[in-house]
Amino acid sequence: MTTARSHSSLYRLGTYLLACVFMFSQAQAFVVDALSFALEGAEKHVSEKGGYTLRKDFWQGSSASGEGYAIKHHLVKGNSYWFWVGTESDDSTMAIAVYNKKGTKSFEGKVEKGSNWIGAQVSVPKSGTYYIAFKITTKDKQEAHWAVAYAFK
Amino acid sequence: MKSLHSLSRSKVLPALGILLAAPIAAMADEADVVRFSEIAKKHKKVVVPIPSEIFNVLDKFDVARNDWRDELKVPERETCRDRNQYALFLGRVVAEGFLAVEAQDREAIRSIGRTVLSVAEELGLRSAVIKHTKAIIDEANDGDWSAVREEFDATRQTVRDEMEKRRDQDLAQCVSVGGWIRGTEIITALINRDYSAKKSEILHQPQLLDHFTTTFKEVRSFQKSPRMKKIIAGLDKLQPLMTDEGVISKQRVADIQSISAQLRKETLTP
Structure with missing residues (x-):
């Protein structure tokens, strides 16, 4: 016989699972949105005319509003890279920079911005590991979901 | 003395505006900038470049097609002892595929495509990989070399994604390291020519090497495997030769080539 207590437990578990499913699908939706914004920035560069090859992989996560975040990446001298960060958060201010391991920022090319994305072009003076740093400051101070994509030529 | 009331509104309001605007402008400036101090202590794993990124740079060195062809060592399908060994071997075979593309060797690409499929089958990845191997063979027949290269990249990515989906991260690392060892051997051979x-x-890849050795040392089952121990020891030997300090001399390139060739023979061949 199922007791009232276990009913309530089952109900709580069901609600929790439903919430998880909802949160998961919502998080997935955020990622898809963030990635599609990053790819919006990529579009003209990965076209035949732009000549960049897009890596068919991306990085995603979320960070507090105004909190800096970085992806560590081995970049090869001789390639030109574009990195794009997209977010689903509207009306946010975005910043991007590329640093070497000593914290020097001197090899950045162009920076481009769209409504929900920011991109930076980089050609490094030396092959090695670099930090692709970015920051998303949202208007409502809520955390921002983001996705990063990149291309090279 | 003028009282506050006596100050005209036209003077007070702009002054207040400046006072209030200054911190707002500073906040906007902070949002526009991401400083190194904000991210330096947040350690993350290094993103390993895909082979196409490396071969894209090698293309600019104008290596003769025959030189690429001379380095080609088309591997036959082999029986491995365990899944780690199959994953290492798969990484090596895919690296050979990139070399075959540079050599524009249709027969080698067809053979490599077939080997990739049979190794993927051993790892339970046949259905995920078959579309890529078919495309590799078709595009090689058409002589669309850049498409073949992209397809090898896609194969490698699909294999890694599938392994990660199945929580086989260690196997995914084996694929990366297998490809990296053979790739390093190929690159050093060409540079030395x-x-x-x-x-x-x-x-110059010290942090990449550090990433591989740290990851391998963290896997407990690898500590018991003589093959994996050899890989860790080999990567440790390569570390001081591939630092980011100074110029990598011809002798150092030869040393790197010799260590990676030995690693290939001892660990990537069943």
């Missing part, structure tokens, strides 16, 4: 400091610059 016509050495220049500009070319050897591509071998």
